[in-house]
Amino acid sequence: MSRRQPAKPRLHSRNRPQAPEPVSAPEPTPAPEPEPQAPSDDEKESEWRPSRPPSPPQRNEDISEGSEATVRAVRPEPTSRYANLNYWKARRVTFYRNGDPFHPGVEFRFKPGRDLVSMDALLDRLSERLELPRGARFIFGMDGDRKYRLEELEDGASYVVSSYKTFKGPSRSERITFSKAGNASAIPLVLQMSMGVDEHLGVLAARGRGARLLGCVDWRATLSALSTFSRFAVVTFVTRVTFDGKVWRPSRRRWLQLAEDSMLDSDEESFTVISLPVYTPDPPAASYGKKNGMWYGGTGTGTSGWARASVRKQSVAESDAPPPGGGKPSSGRVIRIINNMDHSIQCRVLLNLRTTQPFEEVLEDLGQVLKMSGAKRMYTITGQEISDKDLLEAETVIVSQVRSFSQLRNEFADVETFYLGSVVVPPALSPIVTAPLPIESPIRRQVTVLALHMLTNHESRSRATVASLPISEDSRGRRARSKSRPRVLYAPEGEIIRNSDYTLLEVLKEEPMRVTIRGLRRTFYPPIHHAPIDNSPPDKKMQLDWVYGYRGADSRRNLWVLPTGELLYYVAAIAVMYDRDEDSQRHYTGHTEDIQCMELHPSRELVASGQRAGRGRRAQAHVRIWSADSLQTLHVCGMAEFEAGVSAVAFSQLNGGSYVLAVDAGRESILSVWQWQWGHLLGKVATLQEELTGAAFHPLDDNLLITHGKGHLAFWNRRKDGFFERTDIIKPPSRTNVTALQFEQDGDVVTADSDGFITVYSVDSDGAYFVRMEFEAHIKGISSLVMLSEGTLISGGEKDRKIAAWDSLQNYKRITETKLPETAGGVRSIYPQRPGRNDGNLYIGTTKNNILEGSLQRRFNQIIFGHHKLLMGMAVHPDDEMFATAGNDKNIALWKGHKPIFVTQVGYECVSLAWHPSGGALAAGSTEGHLVVLNADAGSHVATLRVCGSPLNCLQYNTAGDTLAIGSQNGSIYLFRVSRDGFSYKKLNKIRGAQPLVQLDWSMDGNYLQTVTADYDLSFWDIKALSPEKSPIAMKDVKWSTYNATVGFLVSGMWNNRFYPMTSLITTASRSSAHDLLISGDSDGYLRIFRYPCASPKAEYNEVKVYSGAVHNARFLFNDRCLISTGGSDAALMLWELVDE
Known part of the structure; x- marks a missing residue:
């Protein structure tokens, strides 16, 4: 006994009072600026007068000493927001969308502390009001400084809301109004000047009696702005300003100089707007005219130039011909352009058909007007006009591509509506092609063009002309090749869903799906072609077939032998009875959370098992007594009695097991004794021990109980009145x-x-x-x-x-x-x-x-055999009922049936696994950034490659097997060229990203990737361009070889489902090989099987729960007859058979 040294008692800080956290003081509110004084009579004599907002307040060092502003600058900041009464005043704030110069802004009025209590609450409100790709996450000032607290938002100020940490583009600008002295009927002129980026376009516009500001765009863009002087339409592209013989280009420095220069106060009557980037002299005196192919108004030198422009009766919007004296009618046209990806975005523009700018650059500029990136082609529909009934019966229509200005002047002179897209049509099919345009989707050509016509009629209200032509067998089987993104994908003829299965109008009426994940709202766009959505539960359910492994890493006393010779043990929430002779298992599945302890009855025919506490009433900690023969539950003890779980359970010996004891895993470690046949609680006592590892009845006395644990060994004598007498054998402070x-x-x-x-x-x-x-x-x-x-x-x-x-x-x-x-x-x-x-x-x-x-x-x-650490990596064989697993225990195992074929120990903890399409190689990603390749036939090590220094969370081969994509924790994607057998690897490229990637899928053609980040953001990647694809609408019709992403339109029904509370997160998902089922696993341990596609919150399902922790992975085997799942903290691996409901 001399080896045991007394230890000092431990001081518990459970009830120790905590010091209150300091409250950050809000920033002092700047002093209000004085109102500008009215102009004097002398100042009114000038012909043109700029009216601009007051200058910003000067810095503290510019204020003279002793002034009131100086005193406020040195006043100490308040220590609490309650000391500043201005904090509680109502505020009016305007928010703009990051990177969108056309956004009109959203105005919010709120009182801090009443309407909004935190910045998170404000971000939630902004996510509902602003259409952001991943919800409102960051708020910036106009100078790009991020705002963290409500106290930083000033009344009357403007701010930028973004989904990312990057501040894009200017939202701050200055408006200067030029008005004419002595002429009340003259139309004011408003010039918008950008203050944020060096190269920007200003947009000049005036409408009716007042002026209207139309916005500012990037210098590469061409904004088509329609402004009117009375009924005279003028489109103004402001690329520079000429005033008093000087040219001012739209750079940041020049804009500021133009805004502040005193020359605007001169008596010069002419303010000329030049629309081309080539220097030209001032235009001739006229009330209207044309310069370098652009119509202008109000450029005369007389005092009533603007007034004369306002009395013109003819409008360019009403006539294709320009005003008299303005050149030939073919020099300009007013057309309607429509965004082919989103038909709700359209605009009427005035085109200069004699410009020297290449037609391709004009298309790109027009794409910027429609908020498109990479607009390369313009299309229209030609042919004979037919009714809607004839349209639905037509086989195909002719879609024509516009390739030059001459075609707009001659061949398409009578066409008013044009579509802009990014699909490239081969020259062999020009100038008139029968391609699936302008709607870019993988649906068959007939349905695509019909959908275009329907959208043209109902959305843009312009009748397109179509012609019905027969389709040859060769043209049906031919696929149009495309070099630009997004590449058009086509479904095989056997997979096309006919109109008898669903109508075209039903597809066109589909709205984007919006779901809320972690408080952020996300929008997913529906593809044109997908299977009908069936919200009924699937006709298959999951039946547990096999439990792999054993729970020995974090539990004690969990192995017994039944009278039948079966081994009894538990894994996760399953009690397993394994027959070695028959190679079969039986399972008791009555528990809803992980089993923590188990004991065999003295008769060896009954079992008592205790589970931990979970979330919800059904997941409370309790003890179940059940029959090992019939697997029927005989009694449940302690429901709502245990706090955190059951750490120990035991049967009495002397009376044949009539009593059962249980120890609560909570803070007080309450010991309770039950007469389990009748459910009577015989007595309970608080042991007040932190870690109790076991308890037992004395074999010669059913009223004598023994508990043991860390620094604890005690005997408990239960009296007839239910009280317990305690005798400590090992007393504190024993270690x-x-x-x-x-x-x-x-x-x-x-x-x-x-x-x-x-x-x-x-x-x-x-x-x-x-x-x-x-x-x-x-x-x-x-x-x-x-x-x-x-x-x-x-x-x-x-x-x-x-x-x-x-x-x-x-x-x-x-x-x-x-x-x-x-x-x-x-x-x-x-x-x-x-x-x-x-x-x-x-x-x-x-x-x-x-x-x-x-x-x-x-x-x-x-x-x-079982994995003994976290099990994350899993892959299924492409054409056999085999699967492989890779865990943090540095083991990679190949399984077939109920046994492992091989287990190979590698030198790294593995978190991801992929099987080569040939079936001959396995690739595993490690937590240290290494790629480990094994021979899948023998389990031998082939190669180890260093990829990066971050964990490789996901990896996948493309369908051809010649490229491996790896998603890492650092947000980047690494591409490797792979040999035909999967044993040789060469690094190709790297696509940089910002957020950790957790799931990855290849497109069918191998041109694109879709990934899911740790924050559940769905991203797309162009493999050929080695860049992210920023438009989710452009990718909505891409077909994916696998669908392991947890977010997206076709799997959105898993989120915000009305049949279960969304208190957990979807951690894994996978589509079946037949594309008819979807398996999902969440952070609470539920496995749910849906019909695929699952795109409705009303989607029903079949579910099981066998894990207390998250489900890490779930996949269908190649024939869809079984699925495999991993999860929990004990590396539980289970095989499920899909049986008829």
């Missing part, structure tokens, strides 16, 4: 951790501890326990003790991996010992193969989740 407990035949207590000692306690004549003997049996901890019938004690070491036999009849003399191999792990639990026989054969459960069989006289053989 001894009692890990196992057994009894001799005469009732003496045998314990094992974490120091490797075995101690025997006896009772003296007064009934007091004392230490009869103590000896060191193992190096460090002992995890298991078993007393055999003949008096032999078997002990197992957790650290030294030794199993030793001791003769209790000869003062525990060592009989023999053996040592387990390092790959098997340390000893966790020991149980004889044939209880009551003295043959020496044992079952050993290990700390590495393996079960061995053998004896001390011969070697131990592995009969059950």
Whole structure:
């Protein structure tokens, strides 16, 4: 006993009062600026006068000493927001969308503390009001400074809202109004000047009696702005301003100089707007005219130039011909352009058909007007006009491509509506092609063009002309090749859903799906072509077929043998009964959370098992007594009695197991005793021990209970009134951790501890326990003790991996010992193969989740293998009922049926796994950024490549197998060229990203990738361009070879589902090979199977729950008859069979 040194008692800080957190003081509100004084009579004599907002306040160092502003600058900041009454005043703030110069702004009025209590609440409101790709996450000032608190938002100010940390483009600008003195009927002129980026276009516009500001755009863009002077339409592209003979180009410095220069106060009457980037002299005096192909107004030198322009009766919008004296009618045209990706975005523009700018650049500029990136082609529909009924019966229509200005002047002179898109049509099919345009989707040509015509009629209200032409067999089977993105994909003829299955109008009426994930609203766009959505539950349900592995890494005393010879143990929330002879399993699935403890009844026919507490009423901690033969639940004890779980359970021995004890895993570790047949609580007591690892009834007294744990060994005598008398054998501050407990035949207590000692306690004549003997049996901890019938004690070491036999009849003399191999792990639990026989054969459960069989006289053989650390990586064979797993235990295993084919230990913890399409190679991604390649046939190591320094969370081969894409924790995608057999790898390129990637899918043609980030953002990547694809609408019709993404339109029904509360997150999802089923797993351990596509919150499902932690992975096997899942903290791997409902 001299080895045990007293330790100082631990001080508990559970109830210690915490100091209040300091409240950050708000920034002082700037002093209001004085109102500008009215202009004097002398100032009114000038012809033109700029009217601009007041200048910003000067810095503190520019204010003279002693002034009031100086005093406020040195005043100390308040220590609390309650000290500043301005904080509680109502505020009016305007928010603009980041990177969108056309956004009109959204005005918010709120009172801090009443309407909005935090910045997060404001971001939630902005996510509902502003259409942002990933919701409102960041708020910036006009100078790009990020705002973190409501106190930083000033009344009357403007701010920019973004989904990303990058501040894009200017939202701040200055408006200067030029008005004419002495002429009240003159139309004011408004010039918008950008203040944020060096190269920007200003937009000049005036409408009616007042002026209207139309916005500013990037210098590469061409904004088509229609402004009117009375009924005269003028389109003004402001690329520079000429005033008083000087040219001012739209750079930031020049705009500011133009805004502040005193020359605007001169008596010059002419303010000329030049629309081309080539220097030209001032235009001639006229009330209207044309310069370099652009119509202008009000450029005369007389005093009534603007007034004369306002009385013109003819409008360019009403006539294709320009005003008199303005040149030939073919020099300009007013047309309507429509965004082919989103038909709600359209605009009427005035085109200069004689410009020297190339037609391709004009198309790109027009695309910027429609908020498109990469507009390369202009299309229109030509032919004979037919009715809607004839349209639905037509086979195809002719779509024509516009290639030059001459075609707009001659061939398409009578066409008013044009579509802009990015699809490239081969020259062999020009000038008139029968291609699936202008709607860019993988649907067949007929349906695509019909959809275009329907949208043209109902959205843009312009009748397109179509012609019905027959389709040859060759043209039906031919696919139009495309070099620009997005590449048009086509479904095979056998997979096309005919109009008899769904109508075209139903597809066109589909709205984008909007779901809220982690408080952020996300929008997913529907593809034109997809299977009908069926919200009924699938006709298949999941039935547990096999549980792999064993839970030995974090539990104790969890292995028994039933009278039938079956092994009894538990994994996750499943109690497993494994028959070695028949190679079969039976499962008790009554628990809703992970099983924490289990005990076999003295008859060995009943089982008591306790589970941990979960979320919800159905997941409360309790003890279940059930039959090992019929798997029926006989009784449930302790529902709503336990706080966190059940750490120990045991049956009484003397009365045949009528009593059952349970220890609460909560803070007070309450010990309770039940008469389980009647459900009566006989008594309970708080042990007040932090870590109780076990409890048992004394075999000779059903009212004597023993509990043990860290620094704890106590005897509890239950009286008839239900109270307990406590006797501590090991008293604080002992550091001894009692890990196992057994009894001799005469009732003496045998314990094992974490120091490797075995101690025997006896009772003296007064009934007091004392230490009869103590000896060191193992190096460090002992995890298991078993007393055999003949008096032999078997002990197992957790650290030294030794199993030793001791003769209790000869003062525990060592009989023999053996040592387990390092790959098997340390000893966790020991149980004889044939209880009551003295043959020496044992079952050993290990700390590495393996079960061995053998004896001390011969070697131990592995009969059950399992991963013993977090299991994240999983892949299924492309054409066989096999699957592979890779975990943090550095093991990669290949499984077929119920057994592993091979287990290969690599040098890295693996988190992802992919199978080459040929089936001959396995690629695993590690937490340290290494790619490990194995031969899938033999399990041998092929190669190891260093990819990066971050975990490789996801990886996938394309359908051809010649390229491997790897998504990493650093947000980048790494591409590798792969040989035909999958054994040789060469790094191709890297696409940089910003957010950690967790899921990845290839498109069918191998041109695109879709990834999901850790924040559930759906991103697309162009492999050929090596860049992110920023338009989700452009990617909505791409077909994906696999669908493992947890977000998207076709899987959006998993989120915000009306049939279950969305208190958890979807952690994994996978589509079946037949594209008719969808499996999902969430962070609460639920597995749900839906019909695919699943795009409605009313989608019904079939579900099971077997994990307390998150489901890490779930995949269908290649034939869709089974699926495999991993999850929880114990690396639980389960095989499910899909059976008819």
